[in-house]
Amino acid sequence: xxxxxxxxxxxxxxxxxxxxxxxxxxxxxxxxxxxxxxxxxxxxxxxxxxxxxxxxxxxxxxxxxxxxxxxxxxxxxxxxxxxxxxxxxxxxxxxxxxxxxxxxxxxxxxxxxxxxxxxxxxxxxxxxxxxxxxxxxxxxxxxxxxxxxxxxxxxxxxxxxxxxxxxxxxxxxxxxxxxxxxxxxxxxxxxxxxxxxxxxxxxxxxxxxxxxxxxxxxxxxxxxxxxxxxxxxxxxxxxxxxxxxxxxxxxxxxxxxxxxxxxxxxxxxxxxxxxxxxxxxxxxxxxxxxxxxxxxxxxxxxxxxxxxxxxxxxx
Numbered sequence: 261x262x263x264x265x266x267x268x269x270x271x272x273x274x275x276x277x278x279x280x281x282x283x284x285x286x287x288x289x290x291x292x293x294x295x296x297x298x299x300x301x302x303x304x305x306x307x308x309x310x311x312x313x314x315x316x317x318x319x320x321x322x323x324x325x326x327x328x329x330x331x332x333x334x335x336x337x338x339x340x341x342x343x344x345x346x347x348x349x350x351x352x353x354x355x356x357x358x359x360x361x362x363x364x365x366x367x368x369x370x371x372x373x374x375x376x377x378x379x380x381x382x383x384x385x386x387x388x389x390x391x392x393x394x395x396x397x398x399x400x401x402x403x404x405x406x407x408x409x410x411x412x413x414x415x416x417x418x419x420x421x422x423x424x425x426x427x428x429x430x431x432x433x434x435x436x437x438x439x440x441x442x443x444x445x446x447x448x449x450x451x452x453x454x455x456x457x458x459x460x461x462x463x464x465x466x467x468x469x470x471x472x473x474x475x476x477x478x479x480x481x482x483x484x485x486x487x488x489x490x491x492x493x494x495x496x497x498x499x500x501x502x503x504x505x506x507x508x509x510x511x512x513x514x515x516x517x518x519x520x521x522x523x524x525x526x527x528x529x530x531x532x533x534x535x536x537x538x539x540x541x542x543x544x545x546x547x548x549x550x551x552x553x554x555x556x557x558x559x560x561x562x563x564x565x566x567x568x569x570x571x572x573x574x575x
Contacts, residue, residue: 279427279428279429279430279431279433280422280427280428280433281293281315281418281421281422281427281433282319283364283366283418283422284320284363284364284365284366284367285364285366285367285409285415285418286366286367287367288320288365288366288367289319289320289321289365290319290320290363290364290365290366291315291316291317291318291319291320291363292316292317292318292319292320292323292361292362292363292379293313293314293315293316293361293362293363293421294313294314294316294336294338294359294360294361294541295311295312295313295314295359295360295361295362295446296311296312296314296348296352296357296358296359297309297310297311297312297357297358297359297360297446297447298310298311298348298351298352298353298354298356298357298358299447300353308351308438308439309438309439309445309447310348310351310352310436310437310438311348311436311437311438311444311445311446311447312344312345312347312348312434312435312436312437313421313424313427313434313435313437313444313446314336314338314341314344314345314432314433314434314541315427315430315431315432315433315434316336316361316432316541317431317432318334318363319363320363320364320365320377320379323363323379323506324379324489327487327506327532327543327545328506328507328508328532328545329508329545330508330510330545330546330547330548331508331545331546331547331548332532332543332544332545333542333543333544333545334542334543334544335540335541335542335543336540336541336542337539337540338434338536338539338540338541339539341426341432341433341434342425342426342434344425344434344435344436345434345539347436348436351438359381359485359534359536360380360381360446361380361381361485361487361534361543362378362379362380362381363378363379363380364377364378364408364409365377365378366409366410371495373402373491373492373493373494373495374491374492374493374502375491376405376406376409376491376492377489377490377491378405378408378489378490378491379487379488379489379490379506380487380488380490381485381486381487381488381534382485382486382487382488382490382503399500399501399503400490400500400501401497401498401499401500401501402492402493402494402495402496402497402498402499402500402501403497403498405490405491405492405501406492406497413443413452414452416443417443417444417446417452419443420441420442420443420444421435421437421444423444424436424437424441424444484533484534484535485533485534485535486505486506486507486518486531486532486533486534487505487506487507487531487532487533487534487543488503488504488505488506489502489503489504489506490502490503490504505518505531505532506531506532506545507529507530507531507532507545507546508530508532508545508546508548509530510530510546510547510548510549511530511549516530516531517529517530517531518530518531529546530546531546532544532545533545
């Protein structure tokens with residue numbers, strides 16, 4: 261509870277400074293943006309397609325500093341963003357909707373690899389969630405990664421969103437768009453292809469109904485999306501960028517694993533995961549496993565409490 265209150269206070273402090281979403285292209289400390297998208301692929305012109313953008317009020321630096329903390333959890337009520345979420349859900353077929361969360365840092369010392377940063381949900385878990393499947397095609401080349409930050413489509417999208425609805429007036433605003441909205445429409449095919457194809461929407465390409473009625477987060481990407489940090493690995497434009505998952509190393513083996521000790525079967529996933537249940541968006545990280553000494557102290561404490569209770573009854 262205390263951790264959540266600290267997180268909320270930090271979020272409000274970070275998010276209240278600017279009404280518009282900080283894109284991070286100039287400041288280097290972009291704010292997290294949630295994007296929801298639905299496209300009616302049965303229509304050639306896509307005119308029934310819709311998207312929605314939400315300013316989550318969390319900066320990249322805050323996420324980097326806190327989103328790997330054991331037991332960290334934070335939720336957003338999308339219903340509190342005015343009518344943006346209800347407008348999206350009334351127009352979209354949620355069983356085929358997609359979700360993406362990202363923030364950018366587009367600053368760097370000239371030619372320095374690893375200084376431009378992107379944190380984003382991505383398609384690093386296979387459809388069943390049983391293993392990590394970072395195929396070669398999933399990891400961008402350094403050149404392609406660096407091109408994101410100066411890409412006109414990406415820039416136009418961020419500018420258009422900030423000029424839409426309440427983003428320009430509210431600290432944590434939201435907006436809706438459709439195929440007629442131009443640059444503000446988040447579409448993985450024509451609009452934000454340069455970014456969306458890289459950052460990776462849910463690789464199953466749909467919520468599959470489980471976000472609205474799901475009971476857990478460990479049965480695949482249709483129910484939970486992992487979060488990654490991407491940076492250029494070198495100045496070689498053809499070399500692969502580096503993708504590092506957010507999360508906490510519960511078992512202390514030096515690797516953050518999605519399926520740790522049978523996570524899918526009910527164990528612990530070490531990944532930081534995003535879920536959307538109804539109108540509640542949540543990011544959460546597995547809690548640390550208490551050490552043997554801690555268990556021993558807990559048992560000793562319980563034993564002492566039991567002894568005191570028995571003693572009082574006997575008096």
